[in-house]
Each structure stands twice: as structure tokens, then as C-alpha cells.
Amino acid sequence: MSLLELSGVSKRFGALTAVANVTLGVEEGAIFGIIGPNGAGKSTLFNLLTAIYRFDEGCIAIDGTSLAGMTTQEIARLGVARTFQNLRLLGNASALANVMVGEHLLLRANILDALLNTTRERRERAEAEQRARELLRFVGIAGIDEQFARNLSYGTQRRLEIARALAARPRLLLLDEPAAGLNPSEKRDLVALIRSIRDGGATVLLIEHDMGLVMNLCERIAVLDYGEKIAEGTPNEIREHPRVIEAYLGAPA
Amino acid sequence: MIYAYAFVAIAACVAIERFHNRRAKIAIALALAAFLAIAPRFYGNEAVFSILADAAVYVMLALGLNIVVGFAGLLDLGYAAFFAIGAYTYGMLASPQFGLHLPFWVLLFLAAALAALFGALLGAPTLRLHGDYLAIVTLGFGEIVPQIFQNLTKYTGGPNGIAALDIPSFFGHSFGASVMPYYYIALLGIVAALWISRNLRESRLGRAWMAIREDELAAKHAGINVLRSKLAAFAIGASFSGIGGVLFAAKLALVSPDLFGFQVSVLIVSMLVLGGMGNIVGVVVGSLLLTIVNSALLPQINSLVDTTFHTTIDLSNIHFLIYGAILVGIMLFRPEGLLPNRERRDEFHHNGEAEAEA
Ligand SMILES: Nc1ncnc2c1ncn2[C@@H]1O[C@H](COP(=O)(O)OP(=O)(O)OP(=O)(O)O)[C@@H](O)[C@H]1O
Ligand SMILES: [Mg+2]
Numbered sequence: 267m268s269l270l271e272l273s274g275v276s277k278r279f280g281a282l283t284a285v286a287n288v289t290l291g292v293e294e295g296a297i298f299g300i301i302g303p304n305g306a307g308k309s310t311l312f313n314l315l316t317a318i319y320r321f322d323e324g325c326i327a328i329d330g331t332s333l334a335g336m337t338t339q340e341i342a343r344l345g346v347a348r349t350f351q352n353l354r355l356l357g358n359a360s361a362l363a364n365v366m367v368g369e370h371l372l373l374r375a376n377i378l379d380a381l382l383n384t385t386r387e388r389r390e391r392a393e394a395e396q397r398a399r400e401l402l403r404f405v406g407i408a409g410i411d412e413q414f415a416r417n418l419s420y421g422t423q424r425r426l427e428i429a430r431a432l433a434a435r436p437r438l439l440l441l442d443e444p445a446a447g448l449n450p451s452e453k454r455d456l457v458a459l460i461r462s463i464r465d466g467g468a469t470v471l472l473i474e475h476d477m478g479l480v481m482n483l484c485e486r487i488a489v490l491d492y493g494e495k496i497a498e499g500t501p502n503e504i505r506e507h508p509r510v511i512e513a514y515l516g517a518p519a
Numbered sequence: 520m521i522y523a524y525a526f527v528a529i530a531a532c533v534a535i536e537r538f539h540n541r542r543a544k545i546a547i548a549l550a551l552a553a554f555l556a557i558a559p560r561f562y563g564n565e566a567v568f569s570i571l572a573d574a575a576v577y578v579m580l581a582l583g584l585n586i587v588v589g590f591a592g593l594l595d596l597g598y599a600a601f602f603a604i605g606a607y608t609y610g611m612l613a614s615p616q617f618g619l620h621l622p623f624w625v626l627l628f629l630a631a632a633l634a635a636l637f638g639a640l641l642g643a644p645t646l647r648l649h650g651d652y653l654a655i656v657t658l659g660f661g662e663i664v665p666q667i668f669q670n671l672t673k674y675t676g677g678p679n680g681i682a683a684l685d686i687p688s689f690f691g692h693s694f695g696a697s698v699m700p701y702y703y704i705a706l707l708g709i710v711a712a713l714w715i716s717r718n719l720r721e722s723r724l725g726r727a728w729m730a731i732r733e734d735e736l737a738a739k740h741a742g743i744n745v746l747r748s749k750l751a752a753f754a755i756g757a758s759f760s761g762i763g764g765v766l767f768a769a770k771l772a773l774v775s776p777d778l779f780g781f782q783v784s785v786l787i788v789s790m791l792v793l794g795g796m797g798n799i800v801g802v803v804v805g806s807l808l809l810t811i812v813n814s815a816l817l818p819q820i821n822s823l824v825d826t827t828f829h830t831t832i833d834l835s836n837i838h839f840l841i842y843g844a845i846l847v848g849i850m851l852f853r854p855e856g857l858l859p860n861r862e863r864r865d866e867f868h869h870n871g872e873a874e875a876e877a
Contacts, residue, residue, distance in 0.1 A: 316740060342742035354740075356733035367730045371742040373723045377751050380722035381715055387722055394723075414861075434742065 267330060269294040269469050270315075270438060275324035277310055277493075284310040286493035287324070292438075292486075297460060297470045299484030301477070301504075303513060307493040308473045309351050312440050316348055317341055328438065343371060345437035349427040349444060351473075357416035361407070361426050364415050365398035368433030372397075401429040404462075406455055421452045425459075432463065439463060441472040445479050457483050481505065489513065521567045525574075525811045527554060532804045536858050555706055559699060569698040572770060574810035575705030576763045581790040581806035582712040582799065583759025588788070589797035590725060591752035592732030594654045596784055597641075597661020601757035603779035604637050605630040605764020607668055607675060610774035613685040616676065623687030627765050634761025635754040642753030646746045649735075661784045669776035680775025687769050694769075701770040708766065709803075712759055716799045719755070728752055782839070786813075789842050793849055795856025804858050809845075813838065 268291035277285040284307045292298045300308050314321045317338045326333040328344050336344075347368070356364050373394060379387040402408050405425040410418060415426060424444060431439055441460070445453050453476065460483060464470050474480045480487060481501040489497040489504060491513040497504060504510055531551040535544045559568060584598045608630040612621045621629075641660045645653050668675045675681065687694050694700040719725045727748045730738035739745055768774045786809065794805020817838065824832060849856065855867040 318736070338736075338739040339742055339744055342740055348740060350737075354734050354737040356730055356737065358733060359729055363726060363729065367726050367738070367741050367743075370723065370727060370730075375723045377724060377755075380719050380724040381755070383718040383722070387718075390723065391721065430741070 268292055269329055270471065271327045273324055275311075275314065275321050275326060277307075277314055277319055277321050283493050285314065285321070285490075288490070288493075288495045289324075290488055290495065290498070292469060292471055294437075294469055295464065295467075296486060297464050297472065297484050299480040299487040300471065300473045300490060301475070301480055301487060302490035306490040308490055309442055310493075311490070312348060312442055312473065315341070315440060316346060342434065345435075346440065347431035347434045347436035347438075348440035349424075349431050349442055351442040351446070353423050353427055355415040355423055355427055355430070357414065359415060360412050361402060361415055361418065362395065362398050362411040364426055365401050365429050365433045366394050368430035369394045369397060371434055398429075398433065401433055402426075405429045405432070405459060420447050421449070424448065424456075428459070428463075432468075436468055439468045439470050441470065441474075443473055443475060445474055445476050453479055520562065520564065521570055521811065521815045524555075524558065524567070524571060525807055527551070529804050529807055532800045532807075533858065536798075536800050552706075552710065556703070559702070565698050568702045569770075570811070570814045572698050572702040572705050573767075573814060574807055575702065575709055576767050577787070577790065577810045578803050578806045579705065579708050579712050579763045579766075580760045580787050581794070581802045582709070582716055583756045583763070584787050585756075585791055585797065585799065585802045586716065586719060586759070587752050587756035588791055589802065590720065590732070591728040591749060593645075593749060593752060594650070594657070595753075595756070596654050596658040596781075596788065597664070598657075598756070598760060598787055599779045599781070599783035600641065600661045600664035601634040601638055601760040602764045602767070602783060603664050603668060603774075603776070604634050604757075605761035606768035606774045606779065607681075607764070608633055608761070609765040609768040610681040610684055611674065613687075613769070614681050615683060616674075616681050620685050623685070623765070623769055627762055630761040630765045631758040632761075634764070635758040638753040638755075638757025639750050642750050646749050658781070658784075661781060665776040665779045668779075676775075678776060680773060680778075682773050684768060684772045684774070686772065698770065701766055705766055708762055713799060713803075715755075720799070724748065724751060785839075786842070789846055791856075792846060793856060795859035798856070798858055798860035801856055801858030801860070805856065808857075809842075812841070812845075817841070 270292040272288055272290040275285055275288045276283060288311065300311065302308055310319065313319045315326065315333070317333065317336055328346065331344060333341060356367065373390045375384070375387040375390050378384070399411060402411060405428050407422050407425045407429070410422065415423060418426060424447070428441070428444065445456055448456060457479060460470055460472070472484065484501060487499065487501060487504045488495055489507070489510050496509045496513060497507045499507065528551060531547050535547050538544050538547070580598070580602060584595065587593050587595045587598070609626050611617060612619045612626055613623065645656050648656055669678055687700070689700065727738065727743045730741060730743055731745055731748060735745060790806040790809050791802055792805070793809060794803065795801030821832065824830065855864050
């Protein structure tokens with residue numbers, strides 16, 4: 267069984283069908299790419315996966331659990347974490363604090379622990395901080411721990427957001443255009459990072475416009491166009507697929 | 520004399536804020552606490568300590584509101600409602616009103632619990648509101664609560680309130696007419712409030728509040744239960760003012776609905792804005808400054824004006840004008856408050872200073 271399964275999922279915004287009858291399966295441990303022209307519905311698909319929007323038709327299941335009716339928070343508990351196309355860092359918090367917020371679900375301290383600063387609170391905080399520092403190192407931005415997220419360079423912010431998502435130890439990681447705005451050397455680092463995230467046990471679903479990067483990194487790719495899935499397959503299959511070539515080069519938008 | 524105390528306290532707070540060494544901070548805080556505890560031995564003017572006791576209650580209120588507004592980012596314009604609930608808890612349960620004379624110490628905790636409960640109850644309908652809408656609804660609650668106390672005449676004495684509240688005692692020693700016990704209790708209350716504020720800020724819950732304040736959607740994606748975290752902020756914040764309300768009512772030996780109106784909520788919000796929202800020490804400074812202006816400086820200026828010009832002007836009528844002027848001044852010249860935390864300072868002057876500092 268796939269880790270993530272969508273069948274016949276649709277989402278409409280008024281007259282516009284942003285996601286149209288999409289069926290998709292992502293295997294556990296995969297690096298799966300989603301591509302498509304601007305406005306194809308890729309980000310909307312992610313927003314359906316984390317319940318920012320509710321889908322109008324179809325069903326989505328993670329490890330067999332249906333997401334219908336679930337809140338964003340409940341889906342996070344299932345082990346789904348994401349980054350955003352337009353970064354959503356906590357700008358006025360340190361890089362370290364951003365990552366520690368990502369660890370929220372790993373911690374148990376409750377309101378009483380908070381009020382009284384109990385040993386559990388202190389122990390968890392120390393552990394969380396330790397892990398957060400390690401994660402910053404893992405994504406390649408060690409040493410910026412105390413800096414405010416808003417003051418970091420764009421590339422660093424992108425990595426920081428990945429670190430925050432990883433902090434929850436997700437089973438499924440959703441990356442929305444992680445390479446956007448990165449220079450070639452940063453992109454190479456990103457490819458290596460995503461591989462090592464997968465090797466660490468997470469399944470990665472990624473939206474990306476950089477074809478070279480997607481083809482190099484993903485084992486399977488799905489192509490969306492006007493909300494519809496027009497193709498799915500290995501990078502080689504996608505490269506030669508007539509409808510993909512048409513969507514990207516041919517037919518006028 | 521009152522200014523000397525206020526000056527020492529504020530100077531110590533500024534020093535605590537400026538020093539980066541943890542030891543130094545603790546040393547200054549301890550020295551200040553010792554000074555405030557011992558000072559009455561050498562200078563025993565009750566009038567001064569009466570004002571300081573009131574100031575200390577306001578510091579507690581401001582620290583409570585700081586949890587809601589400063590930590591969780593929920594603009595609550597009706598915070599005086601919980602002050603009223605605390606005060607009426609004492610008024611109704613320790614007075615001839617029902618012939619109930621529960622002990623002051625029990626009521627301190629009961630009022631904290633009741634205020635927390637009402638904090639959660641009144642917070643619940645606002646959980647999905649943001650910004651202006653939240654402010655307006657909380658403002659409404661802030662008006663409704665004193666109105667209810669005013670109109671439940673049978674239980675609350677109506678517009679006249681309840682008088683002749685019990686004088687508290689400590690192991691059989693009545694507080695009598697002295698204000699000193701309230702001063703000391705309020706100081707202890709501040710110490711507790713400071714400790715709890717700091718604990719909360721550094722806690723998992725505190726980080727959840729910070730995430731909600733900065734980006735609610737991102738907070739949800741981290742698995743934070745936004746509604747429950749907000750409720751916790753409302754409840755904990757309210758509990759501080761429940762305790763403040765009991766102290767206030769017992770010291771005055773009186774409660775009446777007009778003591779807890781909108782102007783009180785505005786005053787406390789002004790304290791946060793003045794001092795630097797979110798920053799614990801800044802909030803203390805802001806609330807000290809405003810209470811001193813309110814209860815010492817203005818009356819003195821008032822009598823000075825009257826004696827000089829042989830008038831009988833009542834300056835208290837223009838208190839709001841003065842707050843307004845202070846707030847406008849702060850907004851123009853130091854929008855982040857007098858002693859902001861790093862976050863807010865940066866928010867208002869994001870020019871990379873923090874990078875140089877870090
Ligand atoms: N909240 C919304 N209300 C109305 N329309 C929306 C909303 N969100 C997205 N859309 C529309 O849905 C379509 C798909 O948008 P989406 O953001 O999913 O595209 P995308 O594939 O991520 O594009 P890009 O590559 O530019 O990020 C677009 O036409 C967009 O305008
Ligand atoms: Mg998009």
C-alpha cells in the first residue's frame with residue numbers, strides 16, 4: 267500500500283477547477299516530484315493535503331487513514347510536514363526557536379510544566395534545543411542559531427524552513443518549490459540534502475519548476491496541467507511524454 | 520519619596536535589561552527585592568506605600584495581560600473584566616453581603632481560579648477572531664462584565680457595590696488599617712508573576728504562543744493546537760488579575776462596578792505599549808511609570824496648579840488626555856516601547872542591527 271493515496275480528488279474555486287479528478291499514489295521512501303506550468307494546481311494540491319482547503323470530491327489517505335474532515339493540526343500528527351512556496355517562517359524568532367517550534371509534537375510538557383518550569387519542561391527544552399542545533403547543522407546552516415529568521419538570506423531561510431519541517435520527524439515531507447531562488451551551488455546542496463532526508467526514512471513529495479533538478483532527483487514524477495494529472499512516470503517517461511511536451515512547449519496557455 | 524522608590528525600581532529594571540550577564544541580572548533583582556522589602560523599616564509613610572501597593576497590583580495586572588497580548592498576540596481590550604471578577608469574588612464572599620466570611624488567603628486562590636475559568640469562557644467565543652474583530656469583541660466583554668455586576672443588585676449591591684469588606688488577617692493578626700501587608704503581598708505577587716511569566720516564555724507552551732502570534736497557519740502545521748493554546752493564554756492571563764482584584768478589593772474594603780470600566784482596560788494596555796509589549800521587564804517599567812503618574816504625579820501637579828492659581832481644577836478629568844499624549848508620543852518616537860525585547864525592537868527597526876549584535 268502507498269503511503270499517500272489520492273483518488274479522484276477535485277478542488278474548485280468558484281468556476282475554476284484548480285485540482286481536477288487527480289489520482290495519485292506515493293510509495294513509502296520515495297522522492298516523488300510534481301511538476302506543471304504556473305497555476306496548474308500544484309500548491310493547491312499541497313494545501314488539500316494539509317487541510318488549508320477542503321477537497322470537494324475524492325479521497326485522500328495517508329497510510330490508509332482518510333484525511334476527510336481532519337484539521338491541519340491532526341494531519342501534522344499523522345506525520346505530515348511541509349514547507350511553503352512563499353516561506354512562512356516566524357520572522358521575529360531566532361532560527362533555533364523556529365526549529366524548536368517544529369518539534370512541538372515530539373514534546374509532552376503541558377500547561378503545569380510550563381507554569382512551574384518542571385524538570386520535564388527543562389529536560390525537554392534542553393533536548394529540543396540540542397536537536398534543533400543538530401538539524402541546523404544537518405541542513406547546512408549551523409552557526410545562525412540566534413539570528414532572527416527575517417534577517418537571514420533567502421537561501422538560508424529556505425533551509426531553515428526545511429529544518430523546521432524535519433524537526434517534527436515527518437513520515438511525509440512536502441516541499442513546495444524548495445529550489446526557487448537558489449543559485450546553482452545551493453541547488454546542488456539541496457539535492458544532496460533531500461536525498462539524505464529520504465535516506466533518513468522520510469518520504470518526500472516535491473513541487474519544483476527546475477526540470478534538471480526534478481529529473482535528477484525524483485524517482486517518479488506526476489505532471490499537472492489545468493488541475494488535471496496529464497502524465498505520471500519515471501523521469502525518462504516524462505521527458506518523452508507527448509502531453510507533457512505539449513503542456514510545456516506547445517499549446518498556448 | 521514615592522519618586523525615589525519608583526526611580527530605584529525602574530533604574531534596577533533598566534539595569535537588568537541592559538546587563539547580559541545572568542548572574543548580574545539576578546544580583547540586581549535580588550538587591551531590588553531586598554531594598555523594597557526593607558525600605559518600609561526606615562521610611563514608614565503609609566500614603567507612599569499605599570500608592571506603591573496599588574502600583575504593585577497594576578504591575579501584576581500588566582504582567583497578566585502581557586501573557587495574552589504580548590506572548591500570544593491576542594489583543595484583549597476587556598481585561599478589566601477579570602480584575603472585576605477577582606474583586607467581586609472577595610466582595611461577595613468576604614463581606615456582610617451574604618454573611619460569608621471566607622478567609623482572604625483562600626479567596627486569593629479561588630479568585631485566581633474563577634478568573635481563569637471566566638478567562639477561558641469569555642475567550643472561547645473569540646478563538647477564531649483576529650485583530651480588529653478580536654479587539655472589539657473583548658472590548659464588549661469588558662463592558663458587559665461590570666454591567667452585570669451593576670445590575671445584579673440583589674447579589675452585588677448594584678451601582679453602590681459592596682462596602683465594609685472583611686479586613687484580612689494573617690494567623691490571627693488582623694491587617695487592621697495598615698497598608699503594609701498589601702504592599703508585601705503585592706510584592707510577593709509580582710515575584711510570583713515574574714517567575715511564572717519567565718517560565719511560560721521559555722516553555723513549550725510559550726513557543727506555541729510565539730508561533731501563533733507570528734504565523735498562525737505555520738503554527739497549525741507544526742501540530743500546535745491553536746485554540747487550546749489561546750484558551751490557556753486567556754485563562755492564565757486572567758488568573759493574575761483575579762489575584763490582583765482580591766488584593767485591590769481587600770485594601771479598599773469596597774467594590775463597585777465603576778472601578779473596573781473600560782478606562783482600566785485601556786490603562787493596562789497603555790502600560791504594555793509604554794513599557795514594551797512582550798518584554799517582562801519592560802512591562803514592569805511601563806506599569807510602574809503609569810501608576811506613579813496616575814496616583815502621585817497628577818494629583819501633585821493638580822494641587823500645585825490649584826494653590827498657585829487659586830483654582831479648583833480637577834485634573835483627573837484629563838487623565839485620558841494625558842494617556843493619549845503619552846501613547847501618541849511613544850508611537851511617534853519609540854513605537855516599540857521604552858524597554859522592548861529584541862523581537863519588537865527589530866520589528867520596528869529592521870535594518871540588520873540584530874545581525875551585528877548576534
Ligand atoms: N484561494 C484561492 N482562491 C481562488 N483561486 C485560487 C486560490 N488558490 C489558488 N487559486 C487558483 O488555483 C489555480 C492553481 O493555483 P496553484 O497555486 O495551485 O498553482 P501552482 O501550480 O502552485 O502554480 P505556481 O507554479 O505558480 O506556484 C490558480 O489559477 C490560482 O489562481
Ligand atoms: Mg505553487
